[in-house]
Amino acid sequence: MSYREVLTKDVVRWGAVAIGARMPVAAAPLAVVFLVRERPGGYALGAVLAAVYVVGEIIGAPLLGVRLRAERARPQLAVGLGIGALAFAGLGALSQAHPVVLGFLAFVAGAAPAAATGGLRALLNSVVPEKAAAQALSVESMLTFGIWAVSPAAVTGLAIGLSPVLPPLLCAALMASSVAGLWMLPVGWRSDAGDRDGEPMARILVRAWPVYVTGAASLSMLALAELVLPALLEQRGMAVGWAGPLLAGLAIGSAVGSFVYGLRTWPGRLRTQSTVLMLLVTGCLALVALMPSLVLLFAVLGVAGCAQAGAMLTRNLALREILPPSALAAGYSIMYAAVGAGYAASGSLAGALLSVAAPSTAILAGVGLGVVLLVVGVLGEVRPAPSVPGAGSSAGGSSASGSSVDGSSASGSSAGVADVAERTAVRGGGDAERGL
Numbered sequence: 001m002s003y004r005e006v007l008t009k010d011v012v013r014w015g016a017v018a019i020g021a022r023m024p025v026a027a028a029p030l031a032v033v034f035l036v037r038e039r040p041g042g043y044a045l046g047a048v049l050a051a052v053y054v055v056g057e058i059i060g061a062p063l064l065g066v067r068l069r070a071e072r073a074r075p076q077l078a079v080g081l082g083i084g085a086l087a088f089a090g091l092g093a094l095s096q097a098h099p100v101v102l103g104f105l106a107f108v109a110g111a112a113p114a115a116a117t118g119g120l121r122a123l124l125n126s127v128v129p130e131k132a133a134a135q136a137l138s139v140e141s142m143l144t145f146g147i148w149a150v151s152p153a154a155v156t157g158l159a160i161g162l163s164p165v166l167p168p169l170l171c172a173a174l175m176a177s178s179v180a181g182l183w184m185l186p187v188g189w190r191s192d193a194g195d196r197d198g199e200p201m202a203r204i205l206v207r208a209w210p211v212y213v214t215g216a217a218s219l220s221m222l223a224l225a226e227l228v229l230p231a232l233l234e235q236r237g238m239a240v241g242w243a244g245p246l247l248a249g250l251a252i253g254s255a256v257g258s259f260v261y262g263l264r265t266w267p268g269r270l271r272t273q274s275t276v277l278m279l280l281v282t283g284c285l286a287l288v289a290l291m292p293s294l295v296l297l298f299a300v301l302g303v304a305g306c307a308q309a310g311a312m313l314t315r316n317l318a319l320r321e322i323l324p325p326s327a328l329a330a331g332y333s334i335m336y337a338a339v340g341a342g343y344a345a346s347g348s349l350a351g352a353l354l355s356v357a358a359p360s361t362a363i364l365a366g367v368g369l370g371v372v373l374l375v376v377g378v379l380g381e382v383r384p385a386p387s388v389p390g391a392g393s394s395a396g397g398s399s400a401s402g403s404s405v406d407g408s409s410a411s412g413s414s415a416g417v418a419d420v421a422e423r424t425a426v427r428g429g430g431d432a433e434r435g436l
Helices: 009-036 042-065 070-093 099-111 116-126 130-161 166-184 201-206 209-235 240-261 270-290 294-322 325-354 359-381 420-426
Strands: none
Touching (some): 009 070, 009 099, 009 166, 042 099, 070 099, 070 325, 116 130, 130 166, 130 240, 130 294, 201 325, 209 240, 209 270, 209 325, 270 294, 270 359, 294 325
């Protein structure tokens, strides 16, 4: 399918809700830094609050995501987003409160709505044709990158130009608007009766662990590059101010990669595509550590962003192959937490290494960590495993990104129903194409 067929009224409504729910997530870390920066030790306190917010997301996403139910997802999401809106409002209204109070509010603001990412992605799947999953997820990815590009500038402008309490209050208003907007969307998503055959949700979700691992690896390497980039520029004798344009180029590359991925079908299984794209990201980041030229850095980071966007899309599509419809929202939420954990691990590694090694060495060490995670995930995906009852039934067809053009593989994107043998192979059984 083309993007034109995906951009329906339902998807536009979904996009409006997603902006209200996700822009606060993108704005929150910087918003809490500006909120307290004028207090004694403000920057250190801001960093702690931002970290607490992220920890809240990492904890809340899996805990709340596994409790989402297809038949009552809308009220569940509304409660989480509503509590998140109140927590953001509390941060703005109580900006001079004790740090413990601010920390509690930051944690709640991160944790309460953390399942919304997975729930909204499942709702998006429910308002588009089964064969259009890859295009829909590409649209979601482009929207997300746009939000992350706009949010830092909006937070900085409001905090410095007007008042530091405005960004968290704006986050509260946006998140509250997303609660109201949920009633423009379906109450939930399709969940085939008996798709789990009584199997516990936890056991089903654990079966997809290789996808979570490779998803975390995908972002962890780029996160390390982002965090170390200013120090790397200084090491190379370049102006640190170029970090902003370079990261903007990375974001633009990611948006382009998301768009291109959804334009057509791509050869090979999703696992194969993901591995190739991840290796490309790995190579680009190794070059970033060694590049002496600013122009080459722009080019390499753009390619890395493009490949990383495709890699993340393959991981989200792979979940549709592995998990039954009733477990998709929970799987997306766990992926969200895994990616956040990968980012946090990269940040910790960067901080530790920069105190004892050159920035280029820190990046190369992060690349090594990413390669280890990638190998673990790939080996986990090719292991023999029993088939999962109902898995892939929500997809109906192949990933428009990664399976055959005529739709002969199993999963949620752009094609027809795969045969039993192929579905079993995708989930880790005998893969006739594992040589790819």
